[in-house]
Amino acid sequence: MSIARSDVERIVRDVLMKQVGGGAVAKPAEKPNPLVVNISARHCHLTQEHVEILFGKGHQLTVKKWLYQEGYFAAEETVAIVGPRRRMLPEVRVLGPCRGDSQVELAFTDSISLGLDLPVRISGDIKGTPGGLLVGPKGSIQLQFGMIRAMRHVHMGPADLAWFGVKGGDEMHLRIESPGCTTVLENVLVRGGDDKIRLEVHLDTDEGNAVNLEKATKVDLIKPAACGCKH
Numbered sequence: 610m611s612i613a614r615s616d617v618e619r620i621v622r623d624v625l626m627k628q629v630g631g632g633a634v635a636k637p638a639e640k641p642n643p644l645v646v647n648i649s650a651r652h653c654h655l656t657q658e659h660v661e662i663l664f665g666k667g668h669q670l671t672v673k674k675w676l677y678q679e680g681y682f683a684a685e686e687t688v689a690i691v692g693p694r695r696r697m698l699p700e701v702r703v704l705g706p707c708r709g710d711s712q713v714e715l716a717f718t719d720s721i722s723l724g725l726d727l728p729v730r731i732s733g734d735i736k737g738t739p740g741g742l743l744v745g746p747k748g749s750i751q752l753q754f755g756m757i758r759a760m761r762h763v764h765m766g767p768a769d770l771a772w773f774g775v776k777g778g779d780e781m782h783l784r785i786e787s788p789g790c791t792t793v794l795e796n797v798l799v800r801g802g803d804d805k806i807r808l809e810v811h812l813d814t815d816e817g818n819a820v821n822l823e824k825a826t827k828v829d830l831i832k833p834a835a836c837g838c839k840h
Contacts, residue, residue: 640810641768646783646828647677649759649815652702653688653713654732660707663688663745670705678764679707679805690715690756691742691801692723710735712755713743716813720758721778730757731798759813763830766806770799773830777801782831783810786820794820797830 740752
């Protein structure tokens with residue numbers, strides 16, 4: 610009686626899992642998920658309290674479009690961001706669901722437009738960052754901090770972490786092949802998550818335009834030691 614290749618691979622994975630005590634995730638026989646690279650345009654996250662100040666008491670964010678990561682969405686609501694000397698970015702999209710802290714994520718050219726020197730931070734790391742004025746149809750909020758340039762990063766679930774041999778907090782390289790514009794972006798931060806997380810790289814608008822992402826023919830994530838790049 611012959612045994613299918615898939616059954617053999619499953620048995621081998623089970624044996625490996627037992628040998629490492631069941632706590633580690635063995636590298637899958639095949640790449641578990643396709644790599645998706647998306648541009649994360651300027652946007653903001655709001656607390657429910659700030660939503661009600663900007664859009665009215667009891668207001669709930671309305672889904673405009675579901676994002677690639679399960680449970681997250683671009684809302685119908687937008688706000689204006691006002692920087693020093695009253696420079697403004699109108700209609701900055703709000704993303705949901707609500708968070709514990711409000712923050713604004715912009716690209717480098719956005720920060721120049723506002724007259725701000727924004728630090729590159731991972732989402733949620735907003736301590737000591739500049740603030741700004743958010744204006745909605747029903748009110749306004751003066752953020753004391755929370756405005757950043759979002760660090761490029763990749764979301765990975767357990768199977769993806771095992772496949773690439775990385776952990777949350779590591780950094781990778783992203784190689785993008787585009788017509789006349791093949792580029793390697795370094796310092797792509799790994800953000801590990803649970804089984805619901807989909808393999809996805811987030812670049813800001815400036816980065817996406819610089820590598821001609823819209824016309825990319827191939828994208829690859831590479832561990833730095835295997836990249837061959839000079840440091």
